[in-house]
Amino acid sequence: MTTPQPPGAHLPDHPDFLWRNPEPRRSYDVVIVGGGGHGLATAHYLARNHGITNVAVLERGWLAGGNMARNTTLIRSNYLWDASAAIYEHALKLWEGLEDDLGYPILFSQRGVLNLAHTEQDVRDSVRRVEANKLNGIDAEWLSPDEVAKVCPIVNVSGDIRYPVLGATYQPRAGIAKHDYVAWGFARRADEAGIDLIQDCEVTGFTVDGDRVTGLRTSRGDIGCGTVALCAAGHTSVLLDQLGVRAPLQSHPLQALVSELLEPVHPTIVMSNAVHVYVSQAHKGELVMGAGVDSYNGYGQRGAFHIIERQMAAAVELFPVFARAHLLRTWAGIVDVTPDASPIVGRTPYDNVYLNCGWGTGGFKATPGLGWCLADTIANGEPHPYVEPFGLDRFVTGALVDEHGAAAVAH
Amino acid sequence: MQLITCPWCGPREEVEFHYGGQAHLAYPDDPAALSDEEWAHFVFFRDNPKGPFAERWSHAAGCRRWFNAVRDTRTYEFLDVYPMGQSAPEVAS
Ligand SMILES: Cc1cc2nc3c(=O)[nH]c(=O)nc-3n(C[C@H](O)[C@H](O)[C@H](O)COP(=O)(O)OP(=O)(O)OC[C@H]3O[C@@H](n4cnc5c(N)ncnc54)[C@H](O)[C@@H]3O)c2cc1C
Ligand SMILES: [Zn+2]
Numbered sequence: 001m002t003t004p005q006p007p008g009a010h011l012p013d014h015p016d017f018l019w020r021n022p023e024p025r026r027s028y029d030v031v032i033v034g035g036g037g038h039g040l041a042t043a044h045y046l047a048r049n050h051g052i053t054n055v056a057v058l059e060r061g062w063l064a065g066g067n068m069a070r071n072t073t074l075i076r077s078n079y080l081w082d083a084s085a086a087i088y089e090h091a092l093k094l095w096e097g098l099e100d101d102l103g104y105p106i107l108f109s110q111r112g113v114l115n116l117a118h119t120e121q122d123v124r125d126s127v128r129r130v131e132a133n134k135l136n137g138i139d140a141e142w143l144s145p146d147e148v149a150k151v152c153p154i155v156n157v158s159g160d161i162r163y164p165v166l167g168a169t170y171q172p173r174a175g176i177a178k179h180d181y182v183a184w185g186f187a188r189r190a191d192e193a194g195i196d197l198i199q200d201c202e203v204t205g206f207t208v209d210g211d212r213v214t215g216l217r218t219s220r221g222d223i224g225c226g227t228v229a230l231c232a233a234g235h236t237s238v239l240l241d242q243l244g245v246r247a248p249l250q251s252h253p254l255q256a257l258v259s260e261l262l263e264p265v266h267p268t269i270v271m272s273n274a275v276h277v278y279v280s281q282a283h284k285g286e287l288v289m290g291a292g293v294d295s296y297n298g299y300g301q302r303g304a305f306h307i308i309e310r311q312m313a314a315a316v317e318l319f320p321v322f323a324r325a326h327l328l329r330t331w332a333g334i335v336d337v338t339p340d341a342s343p344i345v346g347r348t349p350y351d352n353v354y355l356n357c358g359w360g361t362g363g364f365k366a367t368p369g370l371g372w373c374l375a376d377t378i379a380n381g382e383p384h385p386y387v388e389p390f391g392l393d394r395f396v397t398g399a400l401v402d403e404h405g406a407a408a409v410a411h
Numbered sequence: 412m413q414l415i416t417c418p419w420c421g422p423r424e425e426v427e428f429h430y431g432g433q434a435h436l437a438y439p440d441d442p443a444a445l446s447d448e449e450w451a452h453f454v455f456f457r458d459n460p461k462g463p464f465a466e467r468w469s470h471a472a473g474c475r476r477w478f479n480a481v482r483d484t485r486t487y488e489f490l491d492v493y494p495m496g497q498s499a500p501e502v503a504s
Contacts, residue, residue, distance in 0.1 A: 237459035248455040250432075251484070295430040297484050299461045305412050306426050339455045396451040 008261075008284035011178075012105045018184055019063075019191035024198050027224025028056045030378055031216055033203045033239065034231035035059025036068040037179070037364060038356055040186035040197075041371020042229060042378070047193035048101075049372070050379040055195045058218060060202035064183030067233050068364070070333035072256050072290045074269055074280065075365040076113045076174035078140055080129050083389035083401045084342060085136040090386055091369025092173060098368055104185035106177045107283055111268050113174035114148060114155075116318075118163040118274040126169045133171070141170045152268045154321045161317055163275050174269060176280055182367065203232075205242050211351050213243070227378050228353045234299065234334030236357035245348055247357065248395055249336045252293035253303035254361050257311075257330040261285035265321060275314035287325060289315055293335060293361060303332045335360050339395070341404035345374065346383040346391040354378060355392065416492050417470040418478050431467030433457045434479045435499060461485055465499040468492075 030046060032039045035057045046052040059065075075095055077088035099106050117126045126142065133140035145157040148168045157165045187197055198220070205217035206228075215224045232239055234251045262285050271278035276291045291311035294303040308330055316323050338344060338358040343366070345356050356374055359366060373384035383391065394400055414422040439445055439453060458464065464484050469477045481491045481502050490502045 235461075238461050241460075246452070246456050248457070250457060250459050251461075296482070296487070297432075297459060297464060297466070298487055299485050300487055304425060336459075395455045396448050 011107070011283060012181075015184075015188075019187050019197050022196045022198065024056060024058075024201060024218070024220050024223055025196065027215070027226075028196070029054040029226040030229065031055070031223060031225040031227070032057045032229045032231055033216070034066070034233065034235075035063045035187075035197060035199065036066045036231060036233055037064060037183055037186070037367040038233070038359075038370050038374070039229070039231035040064065040183055040190060041367050042231060042356075042374045043190040043195045043197075043371075044102075044186045044193075045371045045375035046378065047190060047195060049375055052375075052379060053194045055190075056223065057190070057195065057197045058201045058203055058216070058223070059197070059199045060219070062199050063187055063197060064180070067333040067335060068179055068183050070256065070331055071179060071364045072278070072280070072288050073176045073179050073364055074113065074174070074271075074278065075108075075177060076171050076269075077138055077365070078113070078115070078129065078133050078169060078171040078174070079403055080132050081401050081403060082136060084403055085133065085138055087369050087373065087386045087390075088366060089136065089138055090372065091366045094368035094372060095175075095177065096173075098182075098185070102185035102189055104181065104188060106181045106185055108175055108177040109283070110173050110175040111280075112151065112170060112172040113269040113271060114143070114152060114168040114170055116148070116155075116168045116270065116272040116274070117166045118272065119166070122274060123166050126167065130169050139171055139173050141172075143168050143170050152266065152270055154265055154319050155270060156318055156320055163272075163317075165318075176269065176282070178283065179364065186367075186371070203239065208243070208350070211349065213350050213353050226352065228350075229356060229374060229378060230353065231356050231374075233357065233359065233363070234336045236336055236355070243348070243350065243353070245350075247344055247355070247392060248339050249344070249358055250297055251299055251334050251336050252296070253298045253300065253332040254290070254293045254335045255303040255307055255330060255332040256288065256290040257308060258282070258286040258288050258328050259322070259325040260328050262287065262325060266319075270318070272314065272318060275318065277311045277314040277318065279315060279319065286328065287322065293337065294332075299334055301332050301334055337361070340400040340402045342401040343370075343390050344392050345370070345387040346377065348392070413487065415468065415480075415489060417473060417476075418492050418494055419476055420470060420473050423470065423473055427470060427472040429469045429471035431469060431477065434465040434467045463490060463502055467495075
């Protein structure tokens with residue numbers, strides 16, 4: 001007989017050493033603003049792929065305490081458009097080898113994602129997306145309601161609910177990872193390479209000389225820079241306002257919540273655009289749920305209660321087994337959304353300033369892929385081909401990457 | 412859930428309202444004269460301040476009328492509500 005284990009007993013212990021806590025130097029070749037997943041991954045790949053280590057990551061709070069600590073960790077690459085498929089699939093391939101690369105556990109669990117269809121139009125859009133995914137070499141299948149029930153037996157596939165499940169797309173290689181461990185893994189590697197991770201250091205302004213930024217004003221003094229990369233997620237507009245640059249970004253609260261710990265009941269990830277809830281079960285056993293953004297702009301890191309009420313109602317209808325689960329905790333992050341629901345990465349009007357923002361509700365999954373491509377962009381002074389379609393200029397040329405109506409919920 | 416004051420109906424629950432984004436955006440006077448860049452800014456680019464923001468709301472489940480409000484995006488507190496067509500109060504800047 002095996003002794004019962006408490007939930008989470010199989011999780012790795014926290015290491016006793018994470019990273020140094022250095023004083024900022026007077027200047028760096030590269031300064032990354034924002035110590036979330038994207039900033040840290042960019043730092044790691046600058047060192048690993050390009051040997052660039054005279055780098056600082058400036059974080060106004062504590063490392064990876066922004067959206068990196070608040071997201072629901074869904075990782076998938078089943079986006080419709082070629083440009084999105086390329087960057088998210090590049091990321092997914094990196095996720096598949098990341099534990100080895102970082103020498104650190106990240107608990108990447110490829111348990112698959114179901115994106116449910118509830119209307120005839122959902123079905124057509126979904127089948128179209130499956131075919132587009134296949135053409136891009138991405139694993140994707142269309143499943144009937146019975147097949148959905150085989151992958152995830154607790155989904156209510158009966159025909160008599162308000163929005164019956166008419167089928168789902170399935171990406172078996174999709175999954176979740178432990179977000180804190182991902183951040184710590186990148187941070188430890190960057191730190192080992194000699195990169196300074198500076199916490200409690202808010203960037204409040206810039207010194208500008210013509211079309212170059214020569215330094216950053218911070219709550220810990222002025223810091224000179226060769227190149228600047230903005231990785232500040234929901235706060236990017238605040239920084240761009242300081243630079244006199246406009247970008248089509250709107251910051252919104254995005255909420256998530258977890259239940260108490262439950263025994264394993266939910267083997268995969270289920271997302272539904274129409275009723276707008278998505279659910280997975282964390283490694284320890286909490287049900288992790290999210291939905292869409294709160295409608296209004298906000299920077300308050302909290303959202304409205306009625307959003308939670310609606311997503312819970314949707315969840316209970318889809319998963320009747322959840323009706324008795326207790327809600328343990330809710331929280332929000334601030335995400336920056338763009339008109340075409342795709343990120344903005346690349347050049348700014350300043351020669352030595354690169355932008356990385358607008359990942360909105362879905363940037364966690366891109367973390368290694370974006371870090372790889374942004375590091376390459378910084379090292380070569382040219383947008384990496386995978387981020388090239390996501391430049392700010394697309395809003396003028398009209399070459400949008402319109403994922404909003406294409407890739408189901410964005411997360 | 413917070414109460415939002417409709418200028419016509421008074422305080423009502425947030426769920427009755429629909430958010431309309433930034434206020435005081437005028438359709439271009441001479442659309443044909445706009446460059447691609449100016450069009451892009453009219454169509455896609457909006458302010459996104461951390462602080463007071465003048466924005467449009469509609470009392471969708473009540474009188475169904477639009478109005479303007481100044482709301483602090485840090486606290487979500489409504490600082491003022493005022494009818495469409497009236498210019499933004501001081502508090503917006
Ligand atoms: C509730 C929720 C659920 C989500 N679920 C998913 C999901 O399931 N899958 C997925 O792919 N994505 C998801 N996301 C989105 C994802 O979290 C973000 O797109 C992604 O984290 C953004 O990149 P980042 O990690 O660098 O951002 P962040 O972790 O937010 O990093 C930005 C950092 O910049 C810092 N900063 C800001 N301004 C300054 C300044 N002036 N000076 C210094 N530092 C500054 C912030 O403190 C912050 O730490 C979710 C987000 C939320 C909020
Ligand atoms: Zn009214």
